[in-house]
Amino acid sequence: MIHVRIQYFAILREQRGQNEETLATAAATPTALYEELRARHGFTLPADRIRAAVNETFVAADAPLREGDRIVFIPPVAGG
Template identity: 45%
Template sequence: MSVTVLYFASLRDATGVASEILPTPVSLAALYDALLARHGFSIARERLRVAVDGAFVDWNDPVADGAEIAFIPPVSGG
């Protein structure tokens, strides 16, 4: 089974894509840690927000097959 991962801001820049389909992870934390190693993200997990199916969740919340996961880095504006 699989999930869709959405990337925003610097994470999108690092991956070169807006989204990708990946196998359903054991946990959100494990998924981000694997992506951090794979794509060389410069943002630690503790600095991100994570959303599943459009709602902010805790890193320990379960992930269902077919979910849409968004990693949202801190942003600044001016």
């Protein structure tokens, strides 16, 4: 198990009901962690529509997660 900090934005923040949390997980990748959280919190967006950032940098969906990582899941963006 590793401990990671997750920050939530936009639709995920509303569906989670909080801005951030720290948790222990056995998930090895952002996609695995998202699926775990989606099952727990009922996020409506499927994993294939979510990008991930680790420590404020975009990463691949199958990038390795490490102890202490700060993770943000990025729902479809809509700037401009």
